[in-house]
Amino acid sequence: MVVWFDAGVDTGRREPVPAPAAKLIARARAGDERAFDELVAPLRGRLLAHCYRMLGSLHDAEDALQDTLLRAWRGLGGFDAARSLRPWLYRIATNVCLDQLRRRPRRVMPPDAAPPASPAAGPGVPADDVPWLEPFPDGIAGLGDGRPAPDARYEEREAVELAFVVALQRLPPNQRAVLLLRDVLGFSARETAAALDTSEASANSALQRARATVAERLPERSQQATLRAIGDDELRRRVDAYVDAWERRDIDAIVALLAADATFLMPPFPNWFAGREAVAALIADAFATPPLRCAEARANGQPALGWYVWSPEAGRFEATALEVYAFDATHLTQVAVFASPELFPAFGLPAAQPS
Numbered sequence: 001m002v003v004w005f006d007a008g009v010d011t012g013r014r015e016p017v018p019a020p021a022a023k024l025i026a027r028a029r030a031g032d033e034r035a036f037d038e039l040v041a042p043l044r045g046r047l048l049a050h051c052y053r054m055l056g057s058l059h060d061a062e063d064a065l066q067d068t069l070l071r072a073w074r075g076l077g078g079f080d081a082a083r084s085l086r087p088w089l090y091r092i093a094t095n096v097c098l099d100q101l102r103r104r105p106r107r108v109m110p111p112d113a114a115p116p117a118s119p120a121a122g123p124g125v126p127a128d129d130v131p132w133l134e135p136f137p138d139g140i141a142g143l144g145d146g147r148p149a150p151d152a153r154y155e156e157r158e159a160v161e162l163a164f165v166v167a168l169q170r171l172p173p174n175q176r177a178v179l180l181l182r183d184v185l186g187f188s189a190r191e192t193a194a195a196l197d198t199s200e201a202s203a204n205s206a207l208q209r210a211r212a213t214v215a216e217r218l219p220e221r222s223q224q225a226t227l228r229a230i231g232d233d234e235l236r237r238r239v240d241a242y243v244d245a246w247e248r249r250d251i252d253a254i255v256a257l258l259a260a261d262a263t264f265l266m267p268p269f270p271n272w273f274a275g276r277e278a279v280a281a282l283i284a285d286a287f288a289t290p291p292l293r294c295a296e297a298r299a300n301g302q303p304a305l306g307w308y309v310w311s312p313e314a315g316r317f318e319a320t321a322l323e324v325y326a327f328d329a330t331h332l333t334q335v336a337v338f339a340s341p342e343l344f345p346a347f348g349l350p351a352a353q354p355s
Helices: 020-029 033-055 058-078 085-103 162-169 173-184 189-195 200-217 223-230 232-248 251-257 276-288 341-347
Strands: 002-006 014-018 258-265 272-274 292-299 302-311 316-327 332-338 352-354
Touching: 020 033, 020 058, 033 058, 033 085, 033 162, 033 173, 058 085, 085 173, 085 189, 162 173, 162 200, 162 316, 173 189, 173 200, 189 200, 223 232, 223 302, 223 316, 232 251, 232 292, 232 302, 232 316, 251 258, 251 276, 258 276, 272 276, 292 316, 302 341, 316 341
Parallel strands: 258 332
Antiparallel strands: 002 014, 258 272, 292 302, 302 316, 316 332, 316 352
């Protein structure tokens, strides 16, 4: 049995909602925290992904999600139970993120801060005071391969790709929020305006400006489309070939895998490198590292590896960096190295591996 009620904020669109939701709302309003947890559980992962898109940081997104759920818990008494929970929660989450963005600088990647460096310069000194963008683990959000709503322009996984999240950080916070609500979540103009407490005309104007900015910065083809065209078997071959070349310290094999315009970045190190020759020269300089191991991961809808370096003192392989890869039809186009071992637990990776 289902009951019918409004699916949005001040909109006539309606959709069926399971009748048990009304019982959970009633129990939560009576102070049942387990009922509230059950009520929001289906949206928790996607709300986290939304906060990540807004903030560019997994840690900031986790804080924003907790604040969102706390505000929702406290405000449940004023929630109109004749409406869907989804737009209400996204409205709260979006405004929590906007509050954070008023207090914090935007997240960046090395190309936002400086031109490409010469390989001779090396990675530079870690700039720990810079608000670097962080990767996002696919597994914790339960993102699907399709669009979350019929009116959404982007697939769920497309909307967490590194290139997309980096482009989002270039937008003013209000434009960022409008683009995500409209093109990623599929909200109507009316729902978006209500969520941001603005007019539909203002929201539409912000949307057009945001779309133009993002379009200038995104590649012609999303990673999701590219990965589907490549196919799982070919993708596996490419990643395995990259790992094998590193383990054998075979620079010629790595060069053969790189696109002519490949880039290599490694926050919190500020220097980044553009072009096959520059990337290959940098990698060749790093071949003097101790023995390595790696473990598979998925980050931002893209293949990733957690790399471990042998520590003679500890007698084990210790986490050193998470690498996220982007491809075109034939080659590896970007290696984004997040040299932050503290990220490993979020990706289900151990801090160390035995000898």
